[in-house]
Amino acid sequence: MAENAGHDPLDIIVQLREKHAKPDGVWYGIDVFEGKVSNMLELGILEPLRVKKQAIRSASEAAQMILRIDDIIAAKPTEPKGKGPGVGEGMPEY
Numbered sequence: 201m202a203e204n205a206g207h208d209p210l211d212i213i214v215q216l217r218e219k220h221a222k223p224d225g226v227w228y229g230i231d232v233f234e235g236k237v238s239n240m241l242e243l244g245i246l247e248p249l250r251v252k253k254q255a256i257r258s259a260s261e262a263a264q265m266i267l268r269i270d271d272i273i274a275a276k277p278t279e280p281k282g283k284g285p286g287v288g289e290g291m292p293e294y
Contacts, residue, residue: 201245212237 202212212230219228229245231238233280241245 201232202230202235205230205235207232207235 203209212235216228216230219225219237227239227241228237232244241250
C-alpha cells in the first residue's frame with residue numbers, strides 16, 4: 201500500500217512492525233497521505249470485520265470457480281481426429 205502511494209515501503213514496514221510490537225499497536229496502520237505510520241483509531245479509519253470476511257469469501261469462490269472450470273476442460277474427452285487430407289475423398293488407400 202505504501203509503494204502504491206509513492207512512499208518507501210521498507211521504511212514504513214519497519215515503522216509499522218515497531219508499532220505493532222507495542223501493546224497498543226493493534227490500531228496502527230499506514231497513513232498514505234502523510235507517508236507515515238499512524239493510529240488509525242484516532243484518525244477514524246476503521247474497516248469492519250464483515251468487509252474482510254466478505255472479501256475472503258468472494259476470493260475463495262472465484263478461485264473455486266476457476267478450478268472447477270479447469271477440471272471440466274481437463275476432463276473433456278478429445279475428439280478423434282480425421283483421417284487426414286485426401287484419405288477417404290476419392291483417393292485410394294495403400
